[in-house]
Amino acid sequence: MTTNPLIDPPSWPLAEFCPPHEFVKHWESRYKEVGHKPEAVLQHVAEQASQWGADKELEACCAEVSWNGNKALSVELRYARRPQPPRSLKEQAIEDWDRLVVGELCTDETCIRRALEQLND
Numbered sequence: 001m002t003t004n005p006l007i008d009p010p011s012w013p014l015a016e017f018c019p020p021h022e023f024v025k026h027w028e029s030r031y032k033e034v035g036h037k038p039e040a041v042l043q044h045v046a047e048q049a050s051q052w053g054a055d056k057e058l059e060a061c062c063a064e065v066s067w068n069g070n071k072a073l074s075v076e077l078r079y080a081r082r083p084q085p086p087r088s089l090k091e092q093a094i095e096d097w098d099r100l101v102v103g104e105l106c107t108d109e110t111c112i113r114r115a116l117e118q119l120n121d
Contacts, residue, residue, distance in 0.1 A: 019049050019052040019053065023048075023049075024049065027048040027049070028045050031045070058077075058078065058081050058082065061077060061081075062074040065077055069102070070102060071098055071102065072098055072099045072102055075095055075098070089114060089115045089118065092108065092111045093111050093112045093115035093116075096111045096112050097112060100112075
């Protein structure tokens with residue numbers, strides 16, 4: 001019996017970073033419906049599976065670095081690995097507040113102040 005590495009993930013620990021069979025079939029069928037060539041379908045499934053595995057790995061890494069309640073390190077890791085569009089002043093202030101709560105330094109000392117100044121009295 002021949003196995004397909006995209007559909008039949010390995011059974012060793014790497015399997016937890018391989019998408020479930022149902023996901024692969026879903027990605028494949030969605031792309032085939034549009035009428036893409038088999039090579040394009042395979043490329044799409046590979047990209048989706050890679051992203052899915054990378055997301056699982058990132059979640060595992062964030063859980064590992066926050067084992068002692070250090071949420072700020074987990075947040076920094078997530079932003080470093082998955083760059084986001086510019087954050088609002090409110091989001092930046094909340095992150096800086098979280099850093100202060102756990103005894104870490106803020107990335108921008110004026111961020112919380114600027115966010116508070118924008119609030120109506």
